[in-house]
Amino acid sequence: MNIFFSVSSYKKRHRVIAFLLILVQLWFTRCTSPEVAPIPAPPQKDYTTNNNAEIIVVIGDSIANGTNERDGKKGPDPDGALLEWDGSSLYTVTNTDTKTANLGSWHPSHAIAYKQKTGKNTILIEGALGGAEWYPHNDNVNWYETGSLYKPLLENVKSALQTFGAKKVRVVYIVLGVNDARGTQSIANVRRGMFSLIDRLNQDLEIPAIRIVNIGRAEKGITERVQDVRKLIDNADANYIYSDGQQHGLGLVQIYNNVKLADDLARYEGLGLYHTDNLHLTQAGNNYLGKYLGENL
Secondary structure (H helix, E strand, C coil): CHHHHHHHHHHHHHHHHHHHHHHHHHHHHHHHCCCCCCCCCCCCCCCECCCCEEEEEEEECHHHHCECCCCCCCCCCCCCCEEEECCCCEEECCCCCCCCCECCCCHHHHHHHHHHHHCCEEEEEECCCCCCECCCCCCCCECCCCCCCHHHHHHHHHHHHHHHCCCCCCEEEEECCHHHHHCCCCHHHHHHHHHHHHHHHHHHCCCCCEEEEECCCECCECCHHHHHHHHHHCCCCCCCECCCCCECCCCHHHHCCCEEEEEECHHHHHCCCECCCCCCECHHHHHHHHHHHHHHC
16 A cells, blocks of 8 residues: 555656646746737838828929920820929829920939839929029029029928928939039039038938939030039049149049939930930930939939
8 A cells, every 4th residue: 555655646746747847848938939929010211201102302404304395295194103292282293294394304204113113102392493503603593502493492392391291302313514514603613512502402401312413415515614514523533633724622422422423414415315406305315314213213
């Protein structure tokens, strides 16, 4: 009987110990395993609006604005991908193009390409105007501190950010400089105008992504003056001698980390995309430019 009791007690103790080991294992697993929880949604981008779009700002001259009244052709219909903000209302752009374009621009093809890439519509704020320069030349239609173009554009941008709940713009495109190349301002003053605009944008829009389309030809081709303006934008040689016999340092895209070269219109002549006025792009050129920029943003 004592033997039976001993064997029975041993079995009971063995079962108790095994049960306790299972409890310890469950407790340890609970304490060391991560909680199972739903995967959080990715954070909202600073530049995503409350209507699932992104704000794109355009600064410049008639090429930035979209001037194509000369060949009578229209761009593609963006089919709702392109909206234009004028400071108080949102306008749905069709292939009749933006409010200020002369029939055709590159903005519809940009919006189409960018939506295909990202799924986002574009809210365009376009302040470009024909004849504009970096630095004043005989009038106030320029982007300098004393010019008439920067302040209203900035007001429109800030109203859009507030209205559509975005913290930043997606990008600021600058297509500007051919009128400086056609003018007589000093190279030093054109450079001053460039740095002034970039500095104001960085201060007012919290260092946005800035993409510059470098100028191509003027009516007489890529002259020394055209080359000077091109080098002020993109020049890796600090010792480069300009046509005034002076060194003006590195280009904008070499100095500012947030400024990149988006495209170079000098290559468009070889593609046959300049109009017969030798200054503006054809509608095919506008379409090519917009698609290229939208795919590479």
